[in-house]
Amino acid sequence: MSRKVIIAGNWKMNKTAAEGRELVEALKKSVAGLEAAEIVVCPPFTTIGAVAEAAAGSVIGVGAQNIHWAANGAFTGEISADMLKTSGVKYVIIGHSERRQYFGETNATVNSRLKAALAAGLIPIVCVGELLEERESGKTEAVLAGQIREGFAGIDAKDAEKIVVAYEPVWAIGTGKTATPDIAQAAHAFIRQELRALFGAAADAMRIQYGGSMKASNARELVAQPDIDGGLIGGAALKAEDFIALIREALAL
Ligand code: PEP
Numbered sequence: 001m002s003r004k005v006i007i008a009g010n011w012k013m014n015k016t017a018a019e020g021r022e023l024v025e026a027l028k029k030s031v032a033g034l035e036a037a038e039i040v041v042c043p044p045f046t047t048i049g050a051v052a053e054a055a056a057g058s059v060i061g062v063g064a065q066n067i068h069w070a071a072n073g074a075f076t077g078e079i080s081a082d083m084l085k086t087s088g089v090k091y092v093i094i095g096h097s098e099r100r101q102y103f104g105e106t107n108a109t110v111n112s113r114l115k116a117a118l119a120a121g122l123i124p125i126v127c128v129g130e131l132l133e134e135r136e137s138g139k140t141e142a143v144l145a146g147q148i149r150e151g152f153a154g155i156d157a158k159d160a161e162k163i164v165v166a167y168e169p170v171w172a173i174g175t176g177k178t179a180t181p182d183i184a185q186a187a188h189a190f191i192r193q194e195l196r197a198l199f200g201a202a203a204d205a206m207r208i209q210y211g212g213s214m215k216a217s218n219a220r221e222l223v224a225q226p227d228i229d230g231g232l233i234g235g236a237a238l239k240a241e242d243f244i245a246l247i248r249e250a251l252a253l
Contacts, residue, residue: 003207005223006164006230007247008040008063008125009237010093010211015043017050024054026240034059036251037230040091040125041237045079052088063091063125066099069112081120091123093232095151097170107150114151118159125164125209125232126151128191132171141190148194157202160195165208166232167191172212174234181221181228184210188227216245223250 015023020043031039042063043051052062068078084092094117095110110126117124128147130140144167152160167187172179179187188208195203210222211232222228231250236242247253 003205003229005037005251006040006207006209007037007233007250008042008091008093008166008209008231009233009243010042010065010096011044011047011238012065012098012234013044014238015047017047020047020051021054023238023240023243024051024058024060027060027243028055028058030240030244031059031247034247034251036253037247039247042091042093048084048087048089056088061090062088063093063123064089065093065096067092067094067113067117067122069109069116081116081122084122085120089122091125091164092117093125093127093166095147096127097129097168097173101170107147110147110151111153114155114163118155118162123162123164125166127166127168127211127232129166129168129170129173129212135169135171140187144187144191145194148191149198152195152198155198157199160199160202161205163206164230165191165195165206166211167208168211168232170212174213176213178213178215178218178222179210181218181225184222185225185227188225192227214246216242216249219246219250220252224252 040061040063064084094113099105114124130143134143207229209230209232210228214231215236
């Protein structure tokens with residue numbers, strides 16, 4: 001089954017509107033007419049409007065870094081699906097390890113956010129991944145299985161096809177330590193097996209991105225693995241030239 005590569009930049013809490021616009025203007029020129037992959041940028045909420053405007057008419061899609069499950073109401077600091085959609089957002093990162101680590105995100109809140117994103121027609125990018133101590137104590141598969149089974153509870157196969165999973169080993173995020181292609185592929189194959197147990201054949205249509213210190217120098221080998229369908233990129237997505245070089249390598253252009 002052929003799956004379209006998806007490369008998404010997670011800007012985290014970086015960039016003003018002007019800086020975001022500048023990056024997208026530079027990126028736009030390099031990816032004009034690109035059909036081999038979906039290219040996505042995920043700015044902070046305050047920068048989404050400017051970035052969506054700059055990306056309009058290009059192949060670049062805009063994603064958010066979080067979504068709340070309620071339509072509206074007394075949820076200070078949160079953003080609803082409709083607010084995102086009407087700001088030009090098509091994708092949304094859910095359950096990033098920084099949200100899990102610093103903001104109390106759990107598999108249950110991931111599940112609620114995921115359902116809200118799907119109901120609104122947004123493409124969710126759901127992050128899973130083990131901590132270093134979990135890997136070292138042989139718990140990687142149990143952790144991934146739990147994140148997937150609880151995070152995806154109650155989702156049907158028809159909706160599942162739209163979900164992008166990002167495998168992000170926490171020990172590789174922002175540390176410069178990338179999982180080797182073999183380690184990453186083994187985790188991706190395991191994730192796909194878990195997805196197959198939940199969703200049957202739909203699992204073969206689901207994209208699984210790798211995330212964790214991906215850069216131009218390792219992107220090609222990672223994305224060449226049979227179950228790695230792109231990347232979720234932090235640090236190397238913050239400068240246009242780095243992100244463009246990574247995209248070119250990932251797609252072997
Ligand atoms: C991320 O935060 O999703 C990420 C993968 O970051 P980095 O590329 O900087 O490791």
